[in-house]
Amino acid sequence: MAVRSIRFFGDPVLKSRAARIETIDDGVRSLVRDLLDTVELPGRAGVAAPQIGVSLRAFSYNVDGVIGYILNPELVEASGEPLLVGEGCLSVPNLWHDTLRHPYARAVGIDLDGNDVVLEGEGLMAQALQHECDHLDGTLYLDRLSPAERRIAMREVRESDWF
Numbered sequence: 001m002a003v004r005s006i007r008f009f010g011d012p013v014l015k016s017r018a019a020r021i022e023t024i025d026d027g028v029r030s031l032v033r034d035l036l037d038t039v040e041l042p043g044r045a046g047v048a049a050p051q052i053g054v055s056l057r058a059f060s061y062n063v064d065g066v067i068g069y070i071l072n073p074e075l076v077e078a079s080g081e082p083l084l085v086g087e088g089c090l091s092v093p094n095l096w097h098d099t100l101r102h103p104y105a106r107a108v109g110i111d112l113d114g115n116d117v118v119l120e121g122e123g124l125m126a127q128a129l130q131h132e133c134d135h136l137d138g139t140l141y142l143d144r145l146s147p148a149e150r151r152i153a154m155r156e157v158r159e160s161d162w163f
Helices: 026-039 124-136 147-159
Strands: 046-048 058-063 066-079 083-089 092-101 104-110 116-122
Touching: 026 046, 026 058, 026 066, 046 124, 058 124, 066 116, 066 124, 083 124, 092 124, 092 147, 104 124, 116 124
Parallel strands: none
Antiparallel strands: 046 058, 058 066, 066 104, 083 092, 104 116
16 A cells, blocks of 8 residues: 655654554555555564554564564563664664564464464564564663663764654
């Protein structure tokens, strides 16, 4: 359908818990098409619905050439010793900071037909699952930074040309 504009840090939709999808209707189908179109652009590993201004529990992903989506995801496992990994966010453009993430993650949800979906993986997929589920809970990766790293990031935000 359409590549949607990304909402930036400071937009209230990014700090609110997204609502569960109760009914799969044409609006939800359109949302999924837009999420898939939006995540296909180069350099994007995931796009959560709040990032395009829709406060519903859905996200798309684009990891290792596999593009997909999940509705009402729940992060049911994040395991392994957390590691500092470089992370960025479309909603906080041009910033890159080391963030603690578990090396393995598993999320469960449904697809547009109501079928169960299980997404799991290590590395970038684990990071994307944790990052996108955070978005649905109103958490940005900046919220996960150490206090010292967060101060640096917030200074970078204030000095950015998009803020």
